[in-house]
Structure formats: structure tokens, C-alpha cells
Amino acid sequence: MPIQCAPGVQVLGTCTAEHAEILTVEAQRFVATLHRCFNGRRKELLHRRVMRQYEIDAGQLPDFLPQTANIRDDPTWQGAPPAPGLVDRRVEITGPVDRKMVINALNSGASCFMADFEDSNAPTWANNMDGQVNLRDANRRTIVFNAPNGKQYRLGPENQLATLLVRPRGWHMEEKHLMVDGEPASASLFDFGLYFFHNARQSLAAGIGPYFYLPKMESHLEARLWNDAFNLAQDMLSIPRGTIRATVLIETITAAFEMEEIIYELRQHSSGLNCGRWDYIFSFIKKFRNHPDKVLPNRVDVTMASPFMDSYVRLLIKTCHKRGVHAMGGMAAQIPIKGDPAANEAALAKVRADKQREAIAGHDGSWVAHPALVGIAMEQYNKYMPQCNQLFKRREDVSVSAADLLNINFPGSITEEGVRGNLNVALAYMESWLSGVGCVPIHNLMEDAATAEISRSQLWQWVRHNARTSNGRVITKEWVAQCLEEEVAKFRSQLGEAKFSASKFDLAKRLLAGTISGGDYSDFLTTLCYDHVVAAGAGPRM
Template sequence: MSAIAGMELSRSPPGLEAEYRTIFTTDSLLFLHELISTFDAEVDQVLQLRVTRKNHLYLSGDLPNFTQSTAHIRRDPTWKVQPVPPRLQRRHVDVGDLAPCDTERFIQALQSPAQGIQIDFDDGNCPTYYNQIKGIYNVFKAVHNLFPYSVPLPQAPLLMLRPRAWNMVEHNMMVEGREVPAPLFDFGLLMFHCGQMLYENKSGPFFYLSKVESFMEARLWNKIFVWTQQKLGLPLGTIKATVLIENILASFEMEEILYELRDHSAGLNCGIWDYSASFVNKFGHRRAFMLPDRSIYVNMEKRFLHSYMDLLVQTCHRREALATGGMVALLLPEDQQSDSYRTVLDTVTRLKLLEIKAGVDGFMVYDLALIEPMQKLIQLHTEGDNQLHKIRTDLTVTPDDLLSIPLGGVTLPGLKYNIAVGVLFIDAWLSGKGHFFYRGQVEDSATAEISTSQVWQWICHQAQLEDDSRVVSRRLVTELSKQVMWELSSVGHSVRTKQQLQTAVDMFLEVVQKRNYPEFITTYLSQDHTFLSSQNKGQMEVLDKDVHLSKL
């Protein structure tokens, strides 16, 4: 295929020639070229705004607050978001973290009783060229009813498409001599090939927007939506998007984010690990913001996270927008009669009841076996399709609430757990996977981000272990990393995967020993020569499913 003028595109990965030809047509490339050319400069502006805001916080020592210049938006009680289509109004349980390149799991989710599926090109996906093309093509097949035993769109779970976030670039396409913003690559191809069909079947196009940090970024997305709908002949407001509030700065601008997207908003989503990691990202050098051991002291019952969830629900429902909770990462044991099965289900039930009582309209699960139990739970404790009627007029969330770091220290098991998650995520990434299973739950870039950034921060502030008063230092983390590698490599890895695991340990140590923590671990990984060279070799060997990391 000849490149469009001003555009360069890498060749098809081996084995995906037909998919490549389907996705990269002359018309789709022309559309992508125009989309990217139109908005590339504005993408640079919002990314520069991120740098400016972070530098200001670092140099001034200031703390974020609700912006005075937009107070009129927050004080105006009259504006609401445009009502969402009927099928979006009842999304009690979605499947989360579904990397669409995983064809088998994708088909299973399509045949499940879930109301929606988070088609995840971001947190749960490793963006090799192979994975991106395979994933976009699988969405194309699902939308056009091309899978065997397909469920037609009107009956299938809604596809909630989640392009990569602004921190990522697509290395395999260049427009006007520059690598393209990854979210525009993903969004443009998904809309071009699937937008009209989803609209005709009253099933979309619906999106999740990751890692939005300000209302200016929401404004940019809104402009992209308007432009795209005009180009594709879709009515204004057809596209609906749920913004994931994954950053402490965004929590101070939730109303403004809804306002900017009010014609295209499907609401807001609250999670836990990306949001918690953003505290390290923005305030990591300040000892007062040192997060304690996440496995013990960081959960949605803590003041800073509970306040964030309460404010998100209150903000959404005031504006008649849907508020969704985070994803259940725990996996149910296969034996339904076992004590461990009951323990996991009880734990999930307790945590999700907290969100339901706070007023969320739905949430996500990774394990398909949790769909029906969680649907029954939310139906038992709510009435109707959602909880939009539940508006907390008695609630006031202050900056102090949002910035209140929980008390607690660092434990040796917590430190080792964070090291293991960080190492295993890099190991999975080098294998072409964006998530993995460990100790009975799914881990992805969000948990890798909080795990790795915490280790970096504990080294930075020389935190003391509660167990024996040792200081978390480079030397201690290096020693523990060797222990973790020995434990991980003793469960059946081949020589090749042991070598890869050693590479993952080395890369992990490089990240946590940096003077300044990278903006995102995925940015570090996607621009590292190891990752780029692995793309050229095609899909690398994936860890054998029989390794049973969950038993460690």
C-alpha cells in the first residue's frame, strides 16, 4: 500500500496481512491523516499544560484547589449533561480490562450477561503493532457480526471503547514527519470502521477516556468528537464518553470536565490505583505525601479515596450524569464449595457494597464468573436502572479531604509485593501482554504504576520498614528484587523466560532508582529500545498459562 502524502505507515506484522488490508484502506488513512493533522498541535498544547502544572506544583509547593476562574460553572445549577441513550442508562456490571487482541476472551465476554465490555487499548493492553491491529480488527468483526456464533449488536453487551491515553504515541505511523498521538490512532480507526454501524444499531459509539488531567483535555476531546461526527455524517451528540478520573488534579475539575463534554458525556468513573499513583506523580518529592503500604493502608474506605468517590457521585448526579465505580481485580476460585471461594466473594461483596451505598450506578469486574453475583448484589440494593435520583445535598468535600494522606508505614511483605507486581508487569509487557495474574487477581498497568511509584517514593524518602526498622534503600530493593526473581523463576519458567525475567528486574530497578520518577511507566516502556525491537520481531513468546503465578 502506498503511503498517503505526508504519512508513513509500517508494514503489516507477520500473520496479519488480511487484517492490515481491512483496517488500513485508502479512505481510512485519508481520514486518519486529516484527523491527526487537525488536532496534533492541540495535543501538544494539553501535554505542555501538564508539564507546566506539575512544574508549578514542584517549584511553588502549592497544593491544588477548586479553580476560581471556573467557579461560575460549578455554581450554576441549571446546566445538565445531555441524556444518554436508553442502553447506557442501565450498565450495572461491565467486563473490565479486556484487551481486544485476546480473541477468545473477547468472544466469551460478548456472550456473557454483562451490560457492557470495556474494550481496553490502554491499561490492560500492551500496544505492540500486532496487538493494536488485531484488537481493532476484532472490534470490527464484533461490530459487523463476523465472529462465529456472534450475538447481534442490539443484544450483545455494549462495547465501551477505551483508546490509549495522551501519554502514548503510535510508533508505527508518522504524519508530517512526527509519530502520531496514540489515542487519535485508536479512536480514528475505531470510529471510521465502526461508528456508523454502532449508531445504526443504537449501540454506540461509546468510549472510555483514560488519564484526563484537566477540563482543557476534555474540551479537546469534545472538539475531536464534533469534528469526527461531522466528517462521518453522524448527528451531534452521537458519541458518548465516560471520563476516568484517574488523577488528583482532575478531581478538582470534575464539574468542568462534565461541562466541556456535556453533549457527549456518559459520566465519570472512579478507580483506585491510577488515582493513588497520581499523588506520587504530582507530589512524590514531598514527604508529607508519602503513601503508605497500599496492601494494608490504601483502600476506598480511607478518607482521601472515599471523599473522591463521594464527590464524583455527587457531581455526576447533580448534572444527571452516570457515576461508575472501579474494577474488581479479584478472581473467583473454580471450586464454588471451597472456603476460599466464599472468602473472595465476601470480600468483593463488602467492597462493592461500599460503592453502591455511595451511589454508583455500576462498576466493572474482570472475572466473568463475578458478573451475575454482582448484578444480583446491585439489584438487591438499588431500584431501577441507576441511582441518578440519589443526590447528596448534605455532602461537602473539601481540598483537605481530597489531599488527606492515610496514616501508616511500609511493611516488608508490602514492599516485596510491590516489587513483584512491578517486575511481572514489565515481564508481561516484554511478552506482548498488558496484564497478568498474581496471587488470585489480575494486575495491569494501573497496579504496576502504584507499585513501582511507591517503591521509588519509599527509596526517595528512606522510609523505615515496620517489621525491623530497616530503611528502604536502593541496596535493599536490589536485594529483595533478587529474592523475588528467585521465587518467581522457580515455578517452571524456561531458560528464555528466565532471561526475560532478569531483563524485567533490571528495567524495574532502573525505574525505581531514577532521580525523577517517569511520568508513566507505560511511557517509559513504550519508548524503551527493548520494547521497540520486540515489535520488529513480531509477537514474542507469551508466558505459559501453566506457570501458576497466583500460587506464589
């Protein structure tokens, strides 16, 4: 339907009547103000990332910042106290913002639900706008989903619902369906701004507040930008500063060296840090991709016991508890395996062990990807964390150096199976993402973009440095290209010619081939693929 636009704003995506209720002139003006105030700084910070990569390529490895030592050494400052609904976060479920998922997650029995516009959401215009509608209806408690089979999904009792948090897209993304003064809006400010504008007061009326997860930051200056955006947003709606709370995912290697500074920048808005472990592995590979001594083995060999991963977790827990905020654990990506009781029990046993390890280490909560895992994770946290959180565990025994955060001295190997597995997962995920689905069950794991990022980045790194498999085969771009063709042929055989032709596998193959050959490297698959999910030929709605 036609959309009236605020001055300087163009809406290039096709809108339904419900979308129009989100994209009011006032809401557009709100997002445009955020964009005009902060997009210049956003671009500067993205340029700083590029410059930092040049430094790392030249051998200047990350270290704790000498210019912010006073922040780390000052024992007096603290983050914000836990906000209502965020005192006990022992199990958080995450997933995309589609309507059925939102209802099931809020009803799952988890402490919190992180509704995701980022890595588990393919950012089509319809997905993004439908997601905003779904979250508005969830906050109003009016959300209902009528399935094609006639089953109806609705929210359960108020006192049993998970606390809602929202993850906007990272600073590197743009929203090309909404233009402000002739340029695409920052996707971060678009997602955050629309949600906050429509739901801040509603969430406060429910006794909680507007809560967020912030992804993929690489420095405390990027956290400062978020904090300034929060202050302006609250001021514009006459909501007290400090009402917003945000948990930062530490999922880049450079951010790991700036954890205290990140909490400091957000302190009145901080609700802690989270171990975004899959993206953290991706970041490690990406940042050190040109260093032959930093080549990682198969993904399955990179565990939480690996020295660089263990050090990062211990430092995160110590840092958060020192500053009085939550230290959240990582994702259990397993999903129930139907028809194979032994395999299913083995998968669930991994979840139990993972959550037990986290709770004993001192985490205040953790993530699961499927409602069936909520009870298993809850059982472990209830056993090892009977109180609301573990903020009292200061972990003053922990001492982590820069060398510890970069230590990859652990057993592991590169195998042909690992090469083919990376190709298979990257293809399967990219095809789904390009088709509009960003949360994908692959090999009994619920995967998001981080999985594909690890897969293609490892392939790039292995080719770049002529890594050898455990049986001595050199990983060349020619061999990987041959393996890619063979993996595509497997999908063609599995699907049949008609379904394969209707799929996005040929496009996924073409895009993947260009970023695994050891030459040009795209910082993010999501930016590489984004133009292919932008609505073709969309014109402005006046």
C-alpha cells in the same frame, strides 16, 4: 502485505490482509486529519502537565480552579441524557481487545463491555491492529474464535449482548508504527479514529452508538481537546454532533478537582465519570512523590475507606448526579481461585462487600474483571438499585473540600513484605507486558498497568524519603536493589533456566531498577517500556 498509504502517511508495521482492511487509504486519511488538527494541542497539554508538576513540587497543591467557579456554580447546565444502551450500566466488564475476550465479555451477562486498548493491552502493533479487526467483527456480529482445542466461540442472542464501549490509549502515548508527516501519530487519535471510522455507522444501525471511555486526563482542557476531536470526527462522517458518548475515568488527583469542568467540556458527549481507583492511587503517589508528608503505606492499607479515597468517591457521585450523568464505580480485580474453596469464597465476599458499598453510596454501576464476577456484582446492584440508575440521588448532603481530597490521615504501615510484594508484582506485570500481554493474573487478581505503576511509584517514594518499615529498617536504594535481585532469582528458580532465559525478566529488571531508586522518575511505565514492543526494523509499506 503491501499497504497503500495516504499522502504524508507511513505505515511502519507489518500488516496482514485483515489489517489492510482496517488501514485503508480513507481510514489513514481520517486518522491523519485528526492528528494534524489536534496533535499540536496535545503536546501543549502534555507540557502543561510538566509545568504543573513543577508547581506541585514547589508546594502549590491542587485546588478547585477559581477561574472556572462560574461553571461549578451554574445550576442550569446538564450533561447529555443517557444514550441507548447506556441507560442501565449496573455491571460493566472490562478487558483487552483479543478475540476470545471480546466474545466472552459480550456474552457475559454484563450490561456493558469496555474493550481496552489502554492499560490492559500491551500496545504491540499486532495487538492494536488485531483489536481493531476484532471490534469491527464484533460490531458486524460476525466475530468467531476457534480455539486450539477445537472449541468455537461465537456471540449469543442479540438481546443478551453487552453494550460495547472502547477505551483508546491516553494522551501521553504515541503510535510509532504509523507516521503522519514524519512524526508518530497520537495513540489516542489512532485508536479512536480507526474505531470510529469503521464502526460508528454500524453501531448506530444496531440501535446504540459509538461509545468510549477516556483515560488518564489531568484537566478539563484535555477533555476539551477530546470534545473537539469528537466534533470533527462526526462532521467528517456526516454523523450528528452528540452521537458519540464518552465516560471519563477520574484517575488522576488533578482531574478530581475539575470533575464538573470535565463534564461541562464534554456535555453533549458526556456519559458520566468513573472512579478509576487504582490509577487514582498511582496518580496521588506520582504527583506528590517529592512531598515527604504524602508518603503512603502498603497498597493493601490504602482502601476505599481511606479519607482521600472516600472523599473522591463521594464528590464524584454528587457531581455526576448534579449534572444528570452516570457515576460509575471502580474495578473488582478478583478472579476465581481454583482448588481452594475457602480462599475463593473469601475473594468473592470482598467483591460482594465492595459492590454493596458502591450501590448504597449512589453509584450507577461498577466494573468487574472476570465473567465469573458479573453475577455477584449484578446481585448487589439489583438488590440496592432496583431501578435503571440512581441519577435521582443528588447527594446534596456531601461537602468535599480540597483538604479532604488530600487527607491521608489513616492507619497503615510499610513492611518488608510490602517492599518485596511491590517488586514481585511490578516484575511479573512488566515481563508480561514486554512479552505482549497486558492483562495478567497475579496473586489471584487480574492486574493491568495501574498495579505496576502503584508498585514502582511506592518504591521510588519510599527510597526517596528514606521511609522506614514497621520494624524500623530504612528503605535505601541499595536494599531495594538487593531485594530486586532476590525477587528475580525467585522467578528464575520457579521457571527454570531455559524458560527464564526465554522470558523478558532481565529486561523488566533493568527497566524497573532505573525507576525505583529515588532519582529519575518516568511518568508512565508504558512510555518507559513502549520502545521495546515496537517492531524492530519495520520499514514503510507503500
